[in-house]
Amino acid sequence: MPPPTPPAPPNSNPNRTKPRQQQQQQQARQRxxxxxxxxxxxxxxxxxxxxxxxxxxxxxxxxxxxxxLFFSEHVLQVMWVRGPSMTPYLNEDYEQMHTASDMVLxxxxxxxxxxxxxxxRRLERGMVVTFRSPANPRxxxxxxxxxxxxxxxxxxxxxxKDAQVVPFNHVWLEGDARDPRKSMDSNTYGPVSCSxxxxxxxxxxxxxxxxxxxxxxxxxxxxxxxxxxFGEGYRQEVRERVVKEAVKxxxxxxx
Amino acid sequence: xxxxxxxxxxxxxxxxxxxxxxxxxxxxxxxTLVWEHLVxxxxxxxxxxxPTFHPRGDYLLISxxxxxxxxxxxxxxxxxxxxxxLGVNGAKRVIGLPGDLVCRDLPFSTEAGGTGEMIRVPEGHxxxxxxxxxxxxDSRNYGPIPMGLINxxxxxxxxxxxxxxxxxxxxxxxxxx
Numbered sequence: 320m321p322p323p324t325p326p327a328p329p330n331s332n333p334n335r336t337k338p339r340q341q342q343q344q345q346q347a348r349q350r351x352x353x354x355x356x357x358x359x360x361x362x363x364x365x366x367x368x369x370x371x372x373x374x375x376x377x378x379x380x381x382x383x384x385x386x387x388l389f390f391s392e393h394v395l396q397v398m399w400v401r402g403p404s405m406t407p408y409l410n411e412d413y414e415q416m417h418t419a420s421d422m423v424l425x426x427x428x429x430x431x432x433x434x435x436x437x438x439x440r441r442l443e444r445g446m447v448v449t450f451r452s453p454a455n456p457r458x459x460x461x462x463x464x465x466x467x468x469x470x471x472x473x474x475x476x477x478x479x480k481d482a483q484v485v486p487f488n489h490v491w492l493e494g495d496a497r498d499p500r501k502s503m504d505s506n507t508y509g510p511v512s513c514s515x516x517x518x519x520x521x522x523x524x525x526x527x528x529x530x531x532x533x534x535x536x537x538x539x540x541x542x543x544x545x546x547x548x549f550g551e552g553y554r555q556e557v558r559e560r561v562v563k564e565a566v567k568x569x570x571x572x573x574x
Numbered sequence: 575x576x577x578x579x580x581x582x583x584x585x586x587x588x589x590x591x592x593x594x595x596x597x598x599x600x601x602x603x604x605x606t607l608v609w610e611h612l613v614x615x616x617x618x619x620x621x622x623x624x625p626t627f628h629p630r631g632d633y634l635l636i637s638x639x640x641x642x643x644x645x646x647x648x649x650x651x652x653x654x655x656x657x658x659x660l661g662v663n664g665a666k667r668v669i670g671l672p673g674d675l676v677c678r679d680l681p682f683s684t685e686a687g688g689t690g691e692m693i694r695v696p697e698g699h700x701x702x703x704x705x706x707x708x709x710x711x712d713s714r715n716y717g718p719i720p721m722g723l724i725n726x727x728x729x730x731x732x733x734x735x736x737x738x739x740x741x742x743x744x745x746x747x748x749x750x751x
Contacts, residue, residue, distance in 0.1 A: 379593075382600025389603035392610075436610065438661040451722030454698040456642040488658045508696075514655035515722050571658050573711075 393435035396425045396518065398449065400461055404494030404502035405447070407549065408541060409461070409523065422525040423461075425449055425518040442467065442490055442513060444561070445536025447520040450492070453508045461520065462504050463536070465557060466491030471565035475499045478506040485510045487568045491561075495554060611638050615732060616653075616663075622704035622711065623665060626651065626741060633733035634665070634741075636726040643700060643721030648674070649745030651728040652702070657719050665728055666712050667745070670701035672721075681714045683707065693718075700724070 363371070391397075400421045406413040409421045430440040442448070442464050452460040466472045466485045473482050476499040485491050489510035494502025505511060522530045529543040539552035614636040621629040636653050640646055648668055656662040670676035672695050679690040684707055695701050699718035704710025713719065730740045 382596050385600050385603035385607055386596075388607055392607075436606070438655070440660075451642065451720070452698070453720035453722065454696075456698055456721035456724075486658070488660055512655075512657040512720070512723065513660050514657060515720060573656070573659055573662065 391427075393427050393429075395521075396427050397524065398423055398425050398459070398461075402501075404496050404504070405461060405463070406496050406501070408447070408463075408495040409520075411527075421523050423520050424522045424524055426521045427518040438514065440513070440516065440519070442516070443533055444563075445533040447531060447533070448490075448492070448516050449518045449520065450511060450516040452503075453511060453515065454503070459517065460503075462492035462494050462502075464490050465493045465505075466510075466561050467563075469564050469566050469568045471562040472505075473560040474506050475560070476506065483510065484566050487571055488513045490516070493557065495557075497554075609638075614638055614726060618665060621709045622706055623651070623667075624706035624709065626667075626705050626744075627665070627731065628737065632731045632737055634728050635730040635732045637729045638726045640727035641725045643724045646700070646721075646724065646727060647671075647743070649743035651741050652700075652724050653726040653728055654702070654719060654723045655725060657716055657723060663725070664702075666702035666704050666710070668700050669703045669713070669745075670695040670718070672697050672699060674701070676701045678717075679707075679714050681711070682709075683714070690714075698722070 400409045400423055403410065403413045403417075409423065410419045411421075413419045428435050429438045444464055444467060446464045447461065448464055449459055449461050452458040468485050468487050468489060470485050470491065471482055472485065472491050474480060475493075483491070489512050491505045492511050493504045493506065496502045499506065520531055522528070523542075527543060531542055535542065537558070539555055539558075541549050541553050544553075616634055616636060617631045618627045618634050619631050627634070634653075640650075640652070643652075646652055646668055648671055651665060651667050653663050653665045656664045674695050675692055676695060677687045677690050678693045678701075679686060679688065683689065686707065693701075695718050698721050700721055701713045701718045703712045703714065728741050731737050
């Protein structure tokens with residue numbers, strides 16, 4: 320096999336400059352056009368394999384991070400309930416074990432509209448909701464909706480007034496605890512604006528799995544309480560303090 | 575056109591479509607998170623903040639880092655969920671922080687601190703007022719609002735360009751001799 324002939328030196332025929340320029344132009348035309356992207360790709364292929372593999376894994380998992388954050392903020396979230404205010408509905412064993420902390424599933428979808436961040440949630444008596452505590456904006460509280468706009472509530476102990484009509488776009492929230500000192504609720508800070516409510520509790524995940532159905536509040540039932548430990552009319556005395564739709568409220572004027 | 579269609583068809587394998595959907599969804603969620611946790615641009619409306627914002631509306635740059643009243647001081651203009659309308663935002667100036675004593679004037683009164691009673695702003699609440707006192711519905715009507723309703727602090731007007739400016743804290747401590 321003959322050795323490859325070396326290419327002719329560029330200055331081999333200095334007398335014929337014009338045809339050489341043409342030749343160079345032709346060569347430039349025939350050379351495969353390398354786009355910027357393929358050059359970049361070629362350069363990337365020279366990088367070591369472990370690096371390329373980690374970039375590949377990162378590229379596959381990176382979109383999952385914002386999706387997960389968005390999901391927990393606007394679709395479903397898992398929260399832990401602390402404190403005795405919803406005993407015995409949540410944290411059933413709080414009397415025996417003061418570290419009881421139920422794990423609940425919260426529906427964060429605003430409801431109604433097309434977009435999850437629209438706030439058009441329809442609230443009903445008996446729903447267990449999460450909201451930013453009016454007294455402490457860093458704290459997320461969990462209570463039961465006892466009164467809707469227009470209801471007249473006969474308040475209980477720490478409240479200064481005897482009766483309160485719930486204003487437009489506000490709800491009366493109370494804990495299920497029988498002892499009023501164990502629950503900091505609307506009796507302390509008054510009716511809570513619906514704009515503060517962030518989510519609705521769907522189910523208890525742990526320690527005893529059960530769906531929570533807000534319609535059972537009016538019937539005095541407790542979910543998963545088959546042997547009727549809490550009697551037939553669960554917290555009937557709370558429902559008796561509420562006069563439903565006592566006042567017909569007008570929509571206030573928005574400036 | 576034909577070539578474009580053919581390459582598109584060749585590339586649209588299930589795996590490729592899945593990757594494209596995942597990336598698009600991730601981008602959408604990332605944009606939403608930035609919009610809700612860092613900055614928002616929104617058109618104002620209404621005359622309640624008149625000399626600061628034009629009644630016909632200015633586009634405002636809103637820092638969402640200050641939501642739930644984080645790092646808000648007296649004199650800042652904040653954006654908040656309206657306490658009596660679901661899904662409506664308001665923008666007013668903070669007059670009193672928790673524990674401050676403020677004079678709760680009569681609604682729509684033109685003078686500040688003339689009539690009305692002195693109240694102490696409750697824990698976790700702020701007292702708000704518009705700059706255009708006779709045309710503003712604010713804490714004089716609905717009382718101090720919970721800090722949890724605050725969802726941002728208004729930092730600047732960004733449009734129209736003639737009014738492009740930082741929104742400044744115009745409340746200064748009183749100078750006593």
